[in-house]
Amino acid sequence: AQTVTQSQPEMSVQEAETVTLSCTYDTSESDYYLFWYKQPPSRQMILVIRQEAYKQQNATENRFSVNFQKAAKSFSLKISDSQLGDAAMYFCAYGRGNQFYFGTGTSLTVIP
Amino acid sequence: GAGVSQSPSNKVTEKGKDVELRCDPISGHTALYWYRQRLGQGLEFLIYFQGNSAPDKSGLPSDRFSAERTGESVSTLTIQRTQQEDSAVYLCASSLRRKNTEAFFGQGTRLTVV
Numbered sequence: 045a046q047t048v049t050q051s052q053p054e055m056s057v058q059e060a061e062t063v064t065l066s067c068t069y070d071t072s073e074s075d076y077y078l079f080w081y082k083q084p085p086s087r088q089m090i091l092v093i094r095q096e097a098y099k100q101q102n103a104t105e106n107r108f109s110v111n112f113q114k115a116a117k118s119f120s121l122k123i124s125d126s127q128l129g130d131a132a133m134y135f136c137a138y139g140r141g142n143q144f145y146f147g148t149g150t151s152l153t154v155i156p
Numbered sequence: 157g158a159g160v161s162q163s164p165s166n167k168v169t170e171k172g173k174d175v176e177l178r179c180d181p182i183s184g185h186t187a188l189y190w191y192r193q194r195l196g197q198g199l200e201f202l203i204y205f206q207g208n209s210a211p212d213k214s215g216l217p218s219d220r221f222s223a224e225r226t227g228e229s230v231s232t233l234t235i236q237r238t239q240q241e242d243s244a245v246y247l248c249a250s251s252l253r254r255k256n257t258e259a260f261f262g263q264g265t266r267l268t269v270v
Binding site: 079081086087088089091094135137139142143144145146147148149 | 187189191197198199201204206212245247249251253257258259260261263264266
């Protein structure tokens with residue numbers, strides 16, 4: 045079975061600084077995709093960024109970027125120029141064939 | 157609709173009562189998922205519907221839990237004889253049936269069993 049591990053239950057970052065959230069996964073498949081979701085206190089899960097496993101280039105969305113290491117099965121999220129609105133739970137997810145597997149989440153605090 | 161809609165937003169029920177949670181997926185999304193999220197924890201898969209195929213019920217924690225979906229429309233998650241351990245946020249998500257697509261989530265139903 046696919047598993048997704050987020051080893052950092054909590055992280056904090058100073059406003060305007062950079063933070064990296066870690067995620068590792070376990071799979072025997074070669075074709076899959078990976079996601080980072082953000083869940084603010086409103087409970088609404090919002091897609092932050094997506095990476096296809098067959099692409100070597102790391103995905104980037106404005107201040108959010110990933111470091112995808114396929115051989116190491118690692119998929120970390122880097123948030124640059126952190127803002128107060130970035131404070132939330134962040135979930136890493138693995139997807140294949142319409143099935144999704146989520147990590148346990150990292151709670152990010154942004155310090156003004 | 158514009159997004160996944162769940163109702164009610166919050167539900168308080170007495171232990172032993174049955175509850176029904178509703179999910180309206182995005183129009184055209186053939187896949188629909190239910191997850192449970194206990195306080196401060198991750199998402200626990202419950203059930204997955206894909207079009208008219210038999211649902212994947214492998215995540216349902218007990219026979220008190222059941223879910224229905226008619227075609228590609230509304231789904232209901234029913235919890236019978238609720239227990240305090242059922243208290244959680246129940247999230248619904250939908251997606252298109254194609255490769256490389258993400259799941260779109262509703263805002264969830266917060267269930268409190270007292």
